[in-house]
Amino acid sequence: MLSKTLSYGLYGIDGFPVLVEADISNGLPSFDIVGLGDTAIKEAKERVKSSIKNSGLNYPTNKITINLAPADRKKEGTLYDLAIAVALLSASGQVNIKEKFVFIGELSLDGTIRGVNGVLPILISAKKNGFKKFIVPEKNSKEAGFISDVEIYTLKNLRQVVNFLNGEEIVLPLLSSKFEDVLKSDSVYSEDFANVKGQASAKRALEIAAAGGHNVLMIGPPGSGKTMLAKCFPTILPDLTFEESLEITKIHSVVGQLDYNKGIITKRPFRTPHHTASQISITGGGQNAKPGEISMAHNGVLFLDEMPEYSRQTLETLRQPLEDGEITVSRANMTVTYPANFTLIASMNPCPCGFYGSKNGECRCTPAQIHKYLSKLSGPLMDRIDLHIEVDSVNFSDLNDKSVEESSSCIKERVNKAREVQLKRFLSSNIYSNAQMNHAQTKKYCQLNEESEKLLQTAFNTLNLSARAYDRILKVARTIADLDGELCILPQHIAEAIQYRSLDRKYWV
Amino acid sequence: MYSEKEKAIIWLSLFDFLNAKKIEEILYLYNSPEFIFNGLKDEIKEIVGEENFTKMKDSLNINLLNSYIDSLNKDKVLCITYFSDEYPKKLYDLFQPPYILFCKGDVKLLKSRCFAVVGTRVPSSYGKTITSSFTKGLSENGFTMVSGLAMGVDKIAHETTLENGGKTIAVLGGGFNHIYPAMNQNLAKNIENNGLIISEYRPSVRPTAYNFPVRNRIIAGLCDGILITEAGEKSGALHTKEYALECGRDVFAVPGNVTSQKSIGTNRLLKSLQSALVMSFKDILDYYSISPINNKKSLKQLSFDEQIVVNYLKQEAMSLNDLHLKSGLEIKTLNSCLTTLQINGLIKKLPGNEFMISEQ
Numbered sequence: 001m002l003s004k005t006l007s008y009g010l011y012g013i014d015g016f017p018v019l020v021e022a023d024i025s026n027g028l029p030s031f032d033i034v035g036l037g038d039t040a041i042k043e044a045k046e047r048v049k050s051s052i053k054n055s056g057l058n059y060p061t062n063k064i065t066i067n068l069a070p071a072d073r074k075k076e077g078t079l080y081d082l083a084i085a086v087a088l089l090s091a092s093g094q095v096n097i098k099e100k101f102v103f104i105g106e107l108s109l110d111g112t113i114r115g116v117n118g119v120l121p122i123l124i125s126a127k128k129n130g131f132k133k134f135i136v137p138e139k140n141s142k143e144a145g146f147i148s149d150v151e152i153y154t155l156k157n158l159r160q161v162v163n164f165l166n167g168e169e170i171v172l173p174l175l176s177s178k179f180e181d182v183l184k185s186d187s188v189y190s191e192d193f194a195n196v197k198g199q200a201s202a203k204r205a206l207e208i209a210a211a212g213g214h215n216v217l218m219i220g221p222p223g224s225g226k227t228m229l230a231k232c233f234p235t236i237l238p239d240l241t242f243e244e245s246l247e248i249t250k251i252h253s254v255v256g257q258l259d260y261n262k263g264i265i266t267k268r269p270f271r272t273p274h275h276t277a278s279q280i281s282i283t284g285g286g287q288n289a290k291p292g293e294i295s296m297a298h299n300g301v302l303f304l305d306e307m308p309e310y311s312r313q314t315l316e317t318l319r320q321p322l323e324d325g326e327i328t329v330s331r332a333n334m335t336v337t338y339p340a341n342f343t344l345i346a347s348m349n350p351c352p353c354g355f356y357g358s359k360n361g362e363c364r365c366t367p368a369q370i371h372k373y374l375s376k377l378s379g380p381l382m383d384r385i386d387l388h389i390e391v392d393s394v395n396f397s398d399l400n401d402k403s404v405e406e407s408s409s410c411i412k413e414r415v416n417k418a419r420e421v422q423l424k425r426f427l428s429s430n431i432y433s434n435a436q437m438n439h440a441q442t443k444k445y446c447q448l449n450e451e452s453e454k455l456l457q458t459a460f461n462t463l464n465l466s467a468r469a470y471d472r473i474l475k476v477a478r479t480i481a482d483l484d485g486e487l488c489i490l491p492q493h494i495a496e497a498i499q500y501r502s503l504d505r506k507y508w509v
Numbered sequence: 510m511y512s513e514k515e516k517a518i519i520w521l522s523l524f525d526f527l528n529a530k531k532i533e534e535i536l537y538l539y540n541s542p543e544f545i546f547n548g549l550k551d552e553i554k555e556i557v558g559e560e561n562f563t564k565m566k567d568s569l570n571i572n573l574l575n576s577y578i579d580s581l582n583k584d585k586v587l588c589i590t591y592f593s594d595e596y597p598k599k600l601y602d603l604f605q606p607p608y609i610l611f612c613k614g615d616v617k618l619l620k621s622r623c624f625a626v627v628g629t630r631v632p633s634s635y636g637k638t639i640t641s642s643f644t645k646g647l648s649e650n651g652f653t654m655v656s657g658l659a660m661g662v663d664k665i666a667h668e669t670t671l672e673n674g675g676k677t678i679a680v681l682g683g684g685f686n687h688i689y690p691a692m693n694q695n696l697a698k699n700i701e702n703n704g705l706i707i708s709e710y711r712p713s714v715r716p717t718a719y720n721f722p723v724r725n726r727i728i729a730g731l732c733d734g735i736l737i738t739e740a741g742e743k744s745g746a747l748h749t750k751e752y753a754l755e756c757g758r759d760v761f762a763v764p765g766n767v768t769s770q771k772s773i774g775t776n777r778l779l780k781s782l783q784s785a786l787v788m789s790f791k792d793i794l795d796y797y798s799i800s801p802i803n804n805k806k807s808l809k810q811l812s813f814d815e816q817i818v819v820n821y822l823k824q825e826a827m828s829l830n831d832l833h834l835k836s837g838l839e840i841k842t843l844n845s846c847l848t849t850l851q852i853n854g855l856i857k858k859l860p861g862n863e864f865m866i867s868e869q
Contacts, residue, residue: 221861495845
């Protein structure tokens with residue numbers, strides 16, 4: 001007897017349909033799975049066999065062949081267990097599949113269906129491909145609940161699946177959950193800008209960065225609060241939209257870092273890889289090309305503390321994703337493109353000892369040492385960082401200050417407003433923030449009046465700005481104008497933007 | 510093109526073991542330097558030792574001189590010896606004038622009116638600002654700025670002069686092929702094209718720690734006066750001062766904060782009355798009775814906010830956050846004011862997000 005069921009595989013963060021064919025023929029008892037499965041799939045036969053037996057069903061003692069089609073495509077993981085078991089039961093006549101179901105799930109020896117990684121991306125792809133009915137593990141019900149307009153059944157064990165398919169048990173499809181409700185219940189952050197004393201200039205710069213999606217480099221002596229500022233940064237980022245949230249959840253689901261109880265990620269990710277992190281862990285890779293830190297930071301923040309401490313190679317690999325918003329990871333087994341659209345926040349000391357230009361300590365570095373330290377950051381990389389801010393060290397009187405600082409929610413309101421302006425502006429193009437503008441778009445949207453033009457020109461001549469600063473200044477000025485609610489870029493916007501290009505200027509060593 | 514006399518000195522410069530003093534002793538043995546080509550006198554053996562004497566003798570036999578001069582010409586290096594017409598007479602004031610100067614660039618500068626700016630290799634931001642403002646003022650008023658192409662004050666002095674289209678001379682402590690520190694390689698090239706670099710050592714000589722104090726005497730000798738902008742307790746700039754006083758040059762120094770480690774040298778100098786206290790380049794021009802060229806741009810009318818910022822900065826240098834707290838201006842207005850003021854050259858940005866008034 002031959003029987004077929006449907007399952008889904010994962011390729012990168014997208015799913016592809018897998019047809020599971022089971023054939024029972026006469027011969028010595030055996031169980032073979034073909035179709036380029038990995039070890040987890042080869043071992044599925046033991047799980048399937050035991051779970052069928054322990055669910056009170058008959059395990060056919062004939063020659064069994066399972067084929068996973070397309071048979072030339074590599075498959076991995078345990079999520080085909082359920083589909084294999086059902087195909088087998090159907091081939092032996094114990095189950096009658098009337099409709100086109102997609103089966104996803106891992107089996108335990110006692111027949112329980114275990115949760116698997118990547119349910120959300122699979123459902124999204126399958127929905128796009130026109131599949132309507134799904135059977136997924138109960139444990140994945142939260143994330144599955146965010147997919148609407150399809151019938152999803154979350155079942156506990158193999159027995160229940162059989163009963164359900166045979167019409168002996170009635171199971172209602174999963175109710176879809178509302179994203180807004182989850183978002184609301186989950187918008188509390190432990191950090192807040194109200195807790196950061198002083199640092200008005202840095203806060204202003206971060207506000208601009210959040211509003212325009214700009215990358216930021218913070219330079220300051222040790223103990224000046226760079227890390228704290230960076231940690232507060234996600235609290236002023238605009239709220240996630242459902243689409244953005246799905247994208248983030250997809251990646252986290254593939255990596256297996258999704259909280260089953262929540263099912264969806266409602267906060268912008270804040271990733272802080274240590275500076276000893278390998279290049280692969282940052283960009284993604286490994287034998288099966290898993291997403292790396294930069295993809296995990298998609299739609300969120302990648303924070304590189306002490307940036308020059310990272311290896312040169314690691315930093316250089318950030319260049320392409322910073323430009324394109326995605327990364328292509330090529331491995332022997334597969335080549336995948338992962339989204340990596342993150343805001344880069346980097347921090348560094350002004351010199352190896354950290355006290356160059358500081359009032360609180362004497363710098364002991366030679367100019368050659370400082371030069372070497374700074375030259376770790378290559379020009380092309382600096383090119384992609386719009387805002388350079390210098391963070392002063394904080395003195396005691398500031399820390400002890402009783403005055404109330406502005407809270408994150410106040411800043412966020414302004415940021416949201418500026419983002420709305422941008423979304424409207426870029427409605428026709430496929431970008432959504434000022435930082436993502438390319439040269440042509442910068443030219444189109446950042447037109448200067450005569451006065452601003454003149455100011456920028458004199459600034460270039462007198463302040464030794466490098467040529468690469470030009471577009472950056474325009475983009476940042478655009479964001480500042482958006483924050484101000486101005487349609488045109490005024491001279492004061494340009495003037496402020498110039499202040500955020502300190503590393504371009506030659507006074508530094 | 511070189512006279513026999515000059516050739517004799519050039520030949521002597523081939524030997525690393527001969528310093529100015531030893532060359533003087535050797536020349537003392539001959540009535541005129543060119544006679545050395547007729548044969549080495551045995552007394553030289555006592556001056557340089559036996560081994561070196563044979564070396565000199567061998568070199569005289571195989572006649573290296575012409576190819577040496579050829580290679581110098583190829584590198585566009587001009588030799589000015591004690592006996593050349595181009596030799597700056599003011600160097601005769603030195604206790605031990607250099608017998609030969611290897612030059613690259615505009616040698617006419619040697620006879621122009623020179624002024625040296627020297628100081629610490631690791632200046633504070635105060636030292637940097639002071640150095641560049643003095644250098645700018647002096648070079649604009651016709652002085653050729655002389656310094657030692659080291660890091661810090663020397664570098665700033667050269668750079669500021671070139672930026673303002675002035676003339677500058679760099680006196681090296683090693684040969685032209687070994688610019689030290691290597692970071693200044695581009696600067697050296699730039700000076701070569703727009704000014705002059707000189708050295709007492711032939712191009713292939715590596716700089717040694719001992720050479721640097723020795724070259725300081727040339728800096729002192731070339732100049733009418735020297736200015737020390739910032740010097741710590743044991744700065745090499747104080748060597749230059751010794752030489753300057755020795756040959757009767759004027760020494761000026763800029764006072765610093767009494768708590769600053771980097772101004773101990775200059776402050777002590779002023780305390781001991783070995784140098785004149787100067788607060789602006791105009792003091793130096795006054796001293797030489799030069800009336801400053803007035804090329805002040807007409808000042809733009811400052812806006813209200815800008816005036817507030819300037820008033821606060823006139824009291825002391827301040828960080829952006831302090832300015833924000835004291836003036837009560839919003840960060841965004843403050844930022845744009847600071848940019849326009851910087852563009853107008855009224856204030857300067859220092860590392861650590863500090864701002865100060867650039868000139869009184």
